[in-house]
Amino acid sequence: MKVLWITNNLFKEYFDQKGLSAPFTGGWMHSLALKLKEIAPDMELAIASRIKSVKQLEEVKAGGFTFYALPGLLYRDSYDASIEKDWKEIAQRFSPDVVHIHGSEYPHGLAYVNAVGAEKVVVSIQGIVSRYARNYAAGIKISEMLKNVTFYDLFIASTPMKDQKKYARQGYLEEELLRKVNHVIGRTTWDHDHTWAINPYATYHFCNETLRSPFYSDRKWSLDKCQRHRIFLSQAAKPLKGIHKLIDAMPLILRSYPDTEVYVAGNDFIHTVSLRDKLKYRTFGRYINSLIDKYDIKDKFHFTGMIDADSMAEQYRLANVFVSPSSIENSPNSLGEAQLVGCPVVASYVGGVPDMVENNRTGLLYRFEETEMLASAVCRIFGDDNLAQNMAVNEIEVAQKRHDGVRNAKRMLEIYKLIACI
Secondary structure: OEEEEEOOOOOHHHHHHHOOOOOOOOHHHHHHHHHHHHHOOOOEEEEEEEEOOOOOOEEEEEOOEEEEEEEOOOOOOOOOHHHHHHHHHHHHHHOOOEEEEEOOOOOHHHHHHHHHOOOOEEEEOOOOHHHHHHOOOOOOOHHHHHHOOOHHHHHOOOOHHHHHHHHHHHHHHHHHHHHHOOEEEEOOHHHHHHHHHHOOOOEEEEOOOOOOHHHHOOOOOOOOOOOOOEEEEOOOOOHHHOHHHHHHHHHHHHHHOOOOEEEEOEOOOOOOOOHHHHHOOOHHHHHHHHHHHHHOOHHHEEEOEOOOHHHHHHHHHHOOEEEEOOOOOOOOHHHHHHHHHOOOEEEEOOOOHHHOOOEOOOEEEEOOOOHHHHHHHHHHHHHOHHHHHHHHHHHHHHHHHHOOHHHHHHHHHHHHHHHHOO
16 A cells, blocks of 8 residues: 655655754654554555755655655645645655645645545644634733734734734635545544534544654653652743743742742743844743743743753653643643653643543643633642652553554554555
8 A cells, every 4th residue: 555645844764864954843743654664564655745945846765765845835824836736746656545634734735635636635633723723812912912012023024913814824725625635534522523513524533643752661750750840831932832821820839839940842932142032032922021020930931942852751751740731732742742751731621632631630621711720730739749640640551542653553554444445
């Protein structure tokens, strides 16, 4: 069987072959690809995506995969018909039995369907950007954003308000894609119900995700080795990730635990040290900085910089609690990662998160708007060692089943055979 993946990036094997640095994104797809190679060695897998530096369609074989690099920008909010000819060329060269579009949010997948057709095509849902657009501002008033608009955003880049509109424009194209296909892969009640609302005629196939290998390590979180009263966030650079809600909760947390520290994965987008930082200061960063200044807690927040999977796993082990304060999520991989490692989790009750967290057993849930409940949940874990330890045991057990690589690869292969009529 020959399967073509359309993704939001290519794998490290491609970048290694080209002598380039591989991106940090898409690790769960790479993990699934490796497991599929294990259980179905005769399957031919090709991976295609847009690469900005590529000038014309490029085919590279590396690591047992065939890679197709298409020219142009991936992160578009408008349709680009220029790549339709490349999709026709790829379909003719590779002749796939199944085409698997990973993620519905970018229009290069729609371009394939328009160029080649929707037969034997399946779309797996990562998020649903048209629904994310509704929650992008995450409760922040426009007036607050306008007070913090930076020169860079106003004249060169884009304000959060414009970013929300970009999500909405992407959403129109996303819905067009979902209405045209006959098969969808999802993993939560949330993505099932929203894809059903868009296209009630598409067949919905359930399949969980396989995460990056470091999170399956035997090195698990333990109470005696974590840093007490340390909070970890996996990302925070967009309003919908909800860091402002944790900041609002911090005074209540610090009232009981004044030594609390917050570590955030990713680049420091709130501080301006160099001239380059000041010239590229973003509106959301200025807003978050003003909120931190309001509570006088700047020394409590630390940014790790961009880190790989091994370093992320170590951050989960060091934390006393992982917090997912987003205004919307489908099934955040960071939450699954934390549960696999065994770090106690607190998460907002949004999107598909309730399918991943059983309240009081594999994590604590709270309403996104209720920062008092967020603060209380964090303090409960800080103050109740039995709760934290029991939660760690329970969530590891559940996450290992949910993210079992072999089981998920076998299920994906079943879906492919069903679509290909093999």
